[in-house]
Amino acid sequence: MLNFFVSSKPTILLTGATGRLPSLLRVKWASEFEVIPFSRTPGKDLLPLEQLSDPHLLRNADAIVHAAWSTVPATAEENPQQSWQQDHPLLETICESLAATEKPPPLFFFSSGSVYGNCDGSGSVETDRPHPQSQYARAKREGEEILENRARETGFPLVILRISNVYGFPVREGRPQGVVSALLHSAATDSEFHLWGSGEEVKDYLHVDDLASAVASIFKNGMVSQSVCYNVASGCSASVLELIELVEKTSGRSLKISMDGQTECSGWDLERNLLDSDRLRRRTGWRPRFPLEAGIESEWRAVPRQEGF
Numbered sequence: 001m002l003n004f005f006v007s008s009k010p011t012i013l014l015t016g017a018t019g020r021l022p023s024l025l026r027v028k029w030a031s032e033f034e035v036i037p038f039s040r041t042p043g044k045d046l047l048p049l050e051q052l053s054d055p056h057l058l059r060n061a062d063a064i065v066h067a068a069w070s071t072v073p074a075t076a077e078e079n080p081q082q083s084w085q086q087d088h089p090l091l092e093t094i095c096e097s098l099a100a101t102e103k104p105p106p107l108f109f110f111s112s113g114s115v116y117g118n119c120d121g122s123g124s125v126e127t128d129r130p131h132p133q134s135q136y137a138r139a140k141r142e143g144e145e146i147l148e149n150r151a152r153e154t155g156f157p158l159v160i161l162r163i164s165n166v167y168g169f170p171v172r173e174g175r176p177q178g179v180v181s182a183l184l185h186s187a188a189t190d191s192e193f194h195l196w197g198s199g200e201e202v203k204d205y206l207h208v209d210d211l212a213s214a215v216a217s218i219f220k221n222g223m224v225s226q227s228v229c230y231n232v233a234s235g236c237s238a239s240v241l242e243l244i245e246l247v248e249k250t251s252g253r254s255l256k257i258s259m260d261g262q263t264e265c266s267g268w269d270l271e272r273n274l275l276d277s278d279r280l281r282r283r284t285g286w287r288p289r290f291p292l293e294a295g296i297e298s299e300w301r302a303v304p305r306q307e308g309f
Contacts, residue, residue: 009034010219013061013105016068017046021208024169025067028212036061040068049090053097061105063219066094069140072177073114076136077268083139091143095150106157106224107147108215113164113204113231113275115141123204123276126162126229134268148227157224164204164233164275166211168290168299180205180296183243187251188303192258199241202272204233207290207298217286230283233275236292246293250300 010033016022017037026035036057042048049068051057058064070086071079091109098104116124117131132138144160151158170185171178186193214232218224238246248255280286290298 010062011036011060013038013052013057013064015049015052015066019067020169020171021166022067024208025212028209029216032216052094055101058097058101058104063105063108064094065108065215067110069110071136071139073134073136073268074177076134076139080135087139088143088146091146095147098156099150099154104156106159108159108161109143109147111144111160111162112137112140113162113233113273114270115144115162116273118270119272119274123274124231125276126231126279133270151227155226158227159218159224160229161215162229162231162275163211164206166206166208168208168295179240179243180299183247183255184300184303186255187247187253190256192256194258195240197240197269199244200239201269202237202239202274203270204235204237204274205292206232206234206288207295210234210288210290214280214286217284221284223283230280231275231277232280233277234288234290234292235277237274238292246296250297
């Protein structure tokens with residue numbers, strides 16, 4: 001059993017803690033926060049998600065970071081109902097628990113910049129109307145709506161984070177997510193990289209350290225309210241073809257690119273998805289530290305030491 005609230009540091013309840021990204025955020029926040037991890041598959045240092053409704057935990061927590069989600073974009077297309085069967089009911093349960101708490105902690109929800117759909121200009125802003133095109137984005141947007149409605153009804157503080165494409169950590173081989181990690185894996189192992197789409201799709205890429213500092217900045221600056229939304233993005237965009245060039249330059253190796261994947265951008269993938277994070281920067285003073293090239297160089301240096309490479 002974990003020892004709760006023995007530290008003077010603010011306490012964060014983190015869901016999805018066995019996921020690669022949340023588990024890494026847990027480590028990165030350890031110096032600033034006491035992080036209590038929750039998972040669908042609990043272990044000796046992981047609490048079951050059901051225990052998130054514990055009144056003692058909620059009364060004494062300083063924030064909940066809800067990073068748990070059962071799909072990634074590709075798997076959501078294969079099983080469109082999964083989020084409606086697993087993720088949305090969990091959101092409803094969390095809302096009910098917060099509504100029953102006298103002074104509920106703010107809930108940070110990890111959403112996705114993909115809810116905006118394709119971007120015509122320099123970057124989508126939080127006031128733009130969402131236009132989700134994929135099953136994953138639709139599920140995330142409906143999750144936002146569930147939380148927004150319940151926060152409006154009961155008054156618990158809600159922070160929706162629309163996050164761009166996070167990199168800077170290894171992704172399990174074969175998992176249909178994490179193009180930067182997949183490219184670095186191909187460079188490290190001299191294996192083929194299977195290109196989906198034309199390679200001309202342009203997206204924003206955010207280093208995991210910058211995501212960690214963004215959440216910490218919002219919390220420490222008290223920028224939470226009954227319902228507030230922030231885009232979390234670096235402003236560093238690139239096409240997949242440009243990423244290939246960067247990885248080849250950084251590694252000094254030529255990548256083996258296989259074109260036997262999808263030759264056209266899938267109906268659920270986005271051709272241009274950029275986010276404007278000016279609201280977050282103005283309100284908190286947060287600034288991303290990793291330009292894309294520097295972030296890829298940092299991850300490449302760590303490749304031999306990372307599990308899975």
